[in-house]
Amino acid sequence: MRHTRIRVVGAAALALSFTGPAWTAQPATASPAAAEPARQVLPAGDGWASEGTGTSGGAAADASRVFTVTTWEELRGALAVAGTEPRIVKVVGTLNATAAGCAAFEAPGYDFEAYLAAYDPAVWGYETEVSGEQEDLRAASAKAQGKAVKAYVPANTTIVGVGRNAGITGGSLQIQGVDNVVVRNLTVESPLDCFPQWDPTDGATGAWNSEYDSMVVYGSTHVWVDHNTFTDGAHPDSSLPSYYGEPYQQHDGELDIVRGADLVTVSWNVFADHDKTLMIGNSDSAGATDRGRLRVTLHHNLFENVVERAPRVRFGKVDAYNNHFVVAATGYAYSFGIGFESQLVAEKNAFTLADGVQPGKILKKWKDAPVTAAGNVVNGAQVDLLAVHNAQFPDEILRADAGWTPSLRTRVDVPRAVPALVGHRAGAGRLR
Template sequence: MRQRTRHAAVSLACCAALLGPAAATAAAAPASGHDPARGTLPAGDGWASASGGTTGGAAADRGHVRTVRTWDEFRAALAAGDGEPRIIRVVGTIDANAAGCAAFEAPGYDFATYLDAYDPAVWGYDTPVSGPQEDARAASAANQAAAVQAYVPSDTTVVGVGRNAGIRGAALQIKDADNVIVRNLTLESPLDCFPQWDPTDGERGAWNSAYDAAVVHHSTHVWLDHNTFTDGRYPDSSLPRHYGELYQQHDGELDVVRGADLVTVSWNVFEEHAKTLMIGNSDGAGGTDRGRLRVTLHHNLFRGVGERAPRVRFGQVDAYNNHYVITGAADESYSYSFGIGFESRLVAEKNSFRLADGVSPGRILKKWSEAPVTAEHNHVNGAPADLVAAHNAEFPETPLQRDAGWRPTLRTRVDHPRAVPGVVVPRAGAGRIR
């Protein structure tokens, strides 16, 4: 990961810091009417504000500001780097998969033949799939990956213009980068054209897909703000079933993994998705993740999501003032919200939950591994609720420990949990930057 450049934005932040926290915040925060493309993360606003802050491409000169309207233009703007800060302005909705899935099919691949070859009645459930059709599927998947993944480099701001900017079918990769901002975009989850059948996954096998709408991978100082993450035209309810299992063509909406650090996720909408937001992707990744994966989530709306909001391994994660609207019944479309994973240190405070009928507060937390959690001053259906006590009463066989062992200090606006729905619902998501 190369040394960050801050240029004029750094000088502004440093001067403001000398004048005190209030001045630093005023200098960093975009003023009313200010171009969001030049906005920088306010001082003290979550983990991404630590250790130098996050300015993205705010200091870009005119020659490094690009406006794009197509997927090819977008990828060309990302690739045309010379180490200077850059701003990429997205106009309208651009589509990474406009040609359709057939354009990626490798020679010899045929889905009907694939289904016949690996039908559990023929193949069974004990052995991973292999052979000509699996090889052709993998080659087709590689073609799609090359076409729909886009890599966001250091010192870059990607921002939607106006209220209706977005990217469909793409997997944004913030990988090996530092100082990146993504704002004001509707990101429709990429549809994996070639999910792999794994007969050994669970008792009945499962279809596994490959792409997230955005991934922060071994990157630092990343701010994702006022975006809408959605399955859009292809909700899971629209997908077929094969071998009796959902033909799952979605993976996550946002993953923060593999040594990523100092990330702030604010004022976004995550909606109508199953596996939503994962922080840390493996219990065995301690060599890269231990002491990192520091992420702040605040004033986000999680609406109709099934799980991982977020699921955490290793990281010190601060989740406050988020609003959760649980629309599905337990054990059907809803599993849990906060996943307590290996060596995690999650602080979940002053969040608001609206639960569907039949969903108990005890399901909001799920214990995956032995790790302490701080869950205080949260509201469920408008009333204070002790989420740890609710979980331990309902699931006494997997009790949670209290006290994550640290207290967040990098917070700016903190709302009373009773006020959170009225604050977050009208203001979170793409097209709502003030």
């Protein structure tokens, strides 16, 4: 078994190392100054996650439940420690969930060249989903990767990066079915799916579909995601190959908030250079779990050169204000996706659009739902996003008035000041 050490930092000056079935103590040094960001709680009134009991994560953790980790295995070990008492996990450096490479997850007999030969549309066609030996082996390989790259975050936990260069690459943080979680100050590089599935029935010419979001909030409540940087890092979509004439898509989302998740505040983050960025609600048919939930606040985030889903919303009452959207000249689809039974309020945001990008594209109608869009500026000038959308897309008319007024806002900045403010303060390494 690989030796994993998890240092515990606090007044008790103890460290634990997991070497098998038992925990042992070793000396460690306390660092009160480094603990300060980990002890911060979401301010009262700061978005939906402040509703009710508020969000404190592991701020009240005893010294024995403060862990410092330097590898992906150590992080998973710290999160697996039993009990729901508050815990703090400090991340030092970059934790690599796939350091061993894709070959480490391959099922015996899996061969990508054989996969390509078996399911080439010239052989398989486009009418039937793929099946057979190589698809079964691909699925087994994907299952092995999924088991290795997912880390499950328990209730009453704060995960915080130490300093300016802490982060995770290749891993997926799963905040599933728990309450009271804080994630701050991490640079999170999107997991690269080693084994995308070819679906010949996806669209007219088929598509490659991938798994593994950087972070998933699934059926959880009171979650604060703050001062993180989400990026494709060393593997942007532009670097990925094509097969069967379609992009070999190895990325999924950066942040998904789904399956009855509720009371979430996403603040001062950077979402950069990604396609399907942030989804709130993942199915029109999930009303039984999602209706009345998916209440999310997005404020002071930077969305830079993202293609779509910033966010796409179903069901939820989503408050998006004081965010900055930097839009590239090519590849842009939309920013706000208006989906089934959504109630989006988009106010006092700033958009910097490249030449040739029309502001009518900022909103996208997926299903009929009302939206409030007020006080937003585009390239420094105030623009009625609803009016320009409806003028540009007369066959996709959106209705005004989301039907509710946000009240959980601690500060609202003048939208023309947002680009400089967010550019200076958002993202990992900029905690105050």
